[in-house]
Every structure is written in C-alpha cells, then in structure tokens.
Amino acid sequence: MKNMRWDDLQLFGAVARTGSLSAAGREHGLSPATVGRRMLALETEMGRPLFVRRQSGYSLTEDGRALRARVSVMEAGARPIDEWRSAEGGRSLVRISTGTGTANFLAANFARLWQPDDPFRIAFKTTEAKLDIAHREVEIGIRNARPESQSLAGRRTVTIAQAPFRARNQAQSGRADWVAITPEDATTRSARWVNARPDIVIAAWANTVRTLHELIRAGVGIGVLPCFVGDRDPLLERAGEAIAELSGEQWIVMHNDDRHRPDVRRVIDRLVALSLAHAALFAGERPFGTG
Incomplete structure (x- = not known):
C-alpha cells in the first residue's frame, strides 16, 4: 500500500462515477487502455476486485463501493486545495527540457508557443543533461534521438546540421x-x-x-x-x-500518458509547427545574410 498514488485513486473515482474507461480517460487526458491498466494495477495493489466488467461498462463490487466512499471523503478534503489553485489562476505547468541553444531559439519565438489566454504556463528546464521524462521530471524533452523507453513517445521534426x-x-x-x-x-x-x-x-x-x-x-x-x-x-x-x-534528427519526446493531456498536446503541436516552419534554418540552408 505504500506505493498507492492519489492520482490512481482520483482515476478510480472517475471510473466509478462514469462507469466508463473512455469517459474517465477524457477527464484525465489518458487513453482508455492506460486507464484500464491502472485500474488492474490498483486492484492488484488492493488485493480485492473493485469492478464488475461488462460490455455495457464498469460497475462496482462491494469492495469497490467501500473504496469509493473513502475516496469521496478524500476528494472532499482536497477540494479546498483545488479552490486555492483556481484562485491562483488555475493554470497548469508544461515543463520543457532542452539544451541552451534550443532554449535560446524557443525564447526568441515564444509567442509561437504560448499566448496570454492559454490555460497553462511554460517552464524551460535548460540543461545539457537529459532530465528524466519517464519519471516526470519534465513533460517534454527536445532530444537528438528517438526515445527507447516503452513509457515514452516521440515525434521526429527536422534535420539538425x-x-x-x-x-x-x-x-x-x-x-x-x-x-x-x-x-x-x-x-x-x-x-x-x-x-x-x-x-x-x-x-x-x-x-x-x-x-x-x-x-x-x-x-x-x-x-x-x-x-x-x-x-x-x-x-x-x-x-x-x-x-x-x-547531421542528425530532432525529436520531441514525452511520456505516453502526458501526451494525452490537452495542455501538453497543444505545446507539442506548436513545437512541431515552429520547427517545421524553420526546417531550412535547422538544416543549415540559411546562413546569416542569405535571407
């Protein structure tokens, strides 16, 4: 029980409330398959079946109803934190890990990545060392190679000369x-x-x-x-x-779960669009003074 996470319990609450992996996934920015895997892991950790799985949806077992009652108490206790967070603007944070050269380029084109009315903020984690995306040190990493971990996804963008x-x-x-x-x-x-x-x-x-x-x-x-x-x-x-x-490739790398978050997905799409718009610059085809 020591490894139980609050976000797994929140996800359980969403499945219990909606009776659907898809609906719970939409609430939390996750795929139905990911929700299903996490609910199986939660049942294994609890050592008790929590759901009756039917084609029509998920319903709760007696143990599931008992857990839902306790999770409801926890959600009620967390509500003041949500209210406090909303009072602070309610904006999520999307952290981008990149080297100094790329960070400088992104800073110069920041208006292409973020607008004042966006429901999120961006934090640059500028370092030549690679922060651990798999363990959620950042949401997005700009890398020079395809991700190898099965928990990560990647989008290839441009050639870097x-x-x-x-x-x-x-x-x-x-x-x-x-x-x-x-x-x-x-x-x-x-x-x-x-x-x-x-x-x-x-x-x-x-x-x-x-x-x-x-x-x-x-x-x-x-x-x-x-x-x-x-x-x-x-x-x-x-x-x-x-x-x-x-010469090498640029990859935008993210966690398989985080890439379904609307804020992360929007930043990724903008990063891809920005990179492709400057593909000739990245490929070394626009030396200074050539237009």
Missing part, C-alpha cells in the same frame, strides 16, 4: 585555433568530434555550449555549433561547410 563558426571580425592568420567542450563534458557527437581531431589546436575549452558560443564570439577560435544557433548570430560566420557526419 552542424558547422564550424568563427567571429565575423576575427583576423585571419596562418594558424586557426579552435575552442571545444572539455572531454569530460563532451556528451554530444559534435563535442566528441572536435576532441578527436588530431589536426587542430585547441586554444580554450568550455563545459557548456553557451560558454563555447561566447568564446567563438570573442574571437578565441573556431568552434562547432548547430547551424540554427550560429547562422542566427550576426557576430558569427561559417568557417567551413556543414559537417555531414554530424
């Missing part, structure tokens, strides 16, 4: 120094690619993409950035062609 960049006003000399992510912090293919090159000289290292970007801007050396980051910066210019072997 990478290229070497330098400061636009950087003096050209015989030797071209580079800047790179430190080997111990090199979690991306582009960071590992630079560190593996025996033919370049590293002038300075950074432990974040944001600092790497600033070092390139300052003229310290050449560095590899996603094209949608470097090509949008008027202080930078390409120092070479896009690196074909570093």
Whole structure:
C-alpha cells in the first residue's frame, strides 16, 4: 500500500462515477487502455476486485463501493486545495527540457508557443543533461534521438546540421585555433568530434555550449555549433561547410500518458509547427545574410 498514488485513486473515482474507461480517460487526458491498466494495477495493489466488467461498462463490487466512499471523503478534503489553485489562476505547468541553444531559439519565438489566454504556463528546464521524462521530471524533452523507453513517445521534426563558426571580425592568420567542450563534458557527437581531431589546436575549452558560443564570439577560435544557433548570430560566420557526419534528427519526446493531456498536446503541436516552419534554418540552408 505504500506505493498507492492519489492520482490512481482520483482515476478510480472517475471510473466509478462514469462507469466508463473512455469517459474517465477524457477527464484525465489518458487513453482508455492506460486507464484500464491502472485500474488492474490498483486492484492488484488492493488485493480485492473493485469492478464488475461488462460490455455495457464498469460497475462496482462491494469492495469497490467501500473504496469509493473513502475516496469521496478524500476528494472532499482536497477540494479546498483545488479552490486555492483556481484562485491562483488555475493554470497548469508544461515543463520543457532542452539544451541552451534550443532554449535560446524557443525564447526568441515564444509567442509561437504560448499566448496570454492559454490555460497553462511554460517552464524551460535548460540543461545539457537529459532530465528524466519517464519519471516526470519534465513533460517534454527536445532530444537528438528517438526515445527507447516503452513509457515514452516521440515525434521526429527536422534535420539538425552542424558547422564550424568563427567571429565575423576575427583576423585571419596562418594558424586557426579552435575552442571545444572539455572531454569530460563532451556528451554530444559534435563535442566528441572536435576532441578527436588530431589536426587542430585547441586554444580554450568550455563545459557548456553557451560558454563555447561566447568564446567563438570573442574571437578565441573556431568552434562547432548547430547551424540554427550560429547562422542566427550576426557576430558569427561559417568557417567551413556543414559537417555531414554530424547531421542528425530532432525529436520531441514525452511520456505516453502526458501526451494525452490537452495542455501538453497543444505545446507539442506548436513545437512541431515552429520547427517545421524553420526546417531550412535547422538544416543549415540559411546562413546569416542569405535571407
């Protein structure tokens, strides 16, 4: 019993009230299959049958009626919290996990993701580390690979190109120094690619993409950035062609249950639309000054 969750009991209350997995799922933004699995798990945890399952719907057993009475008491106790939450605006929170470069792009296009009359707010969790979507650290993650966990779903959006960049006003000399992510912090293919090159000289290292970007801007050396980051910066210019072997896919990843939430689904749809509208930029086909 120690692992029983309040949201499972709320879901039980919805099934008990409506007699339908579909109706309860609509209330909670879940698929009927997910509701059915969670009710089976709840019965297993209780060690008692809670429902009589018929083609016409779900009705309660004697134990189910006893649990419903207790859940009703809990719901009544939680009502003041709901009222307090409504007084605070009643807006849900959709958390997006992404790296610094993508966060900067999304911030610049925030009006495409959120409107003042939306019934939710957006919180950016900007980190190069991957927060755990499966355990609900965030609702949405923008990733460079298809999700592998069965509890996660993903939508592929655009191709991401990478290229070497330098400061636009950087003096050209015989030797071209580079800047790179430190080997111990090199979690991306582009960071590992630079560190593996025996033919370049590293002038300075950074432990974040944001600092790497600033070092390139300052003229310290050449560095590899996603094209949608470097090509949008008027202080930078390409120092070479896009690196074909570093091209990859962008994925929007979410929990299988959370993707049915109306607020999460709306943000996902807007993220997809925003990405596709800038597909050429992401693919490296719009260097700065080319329109």
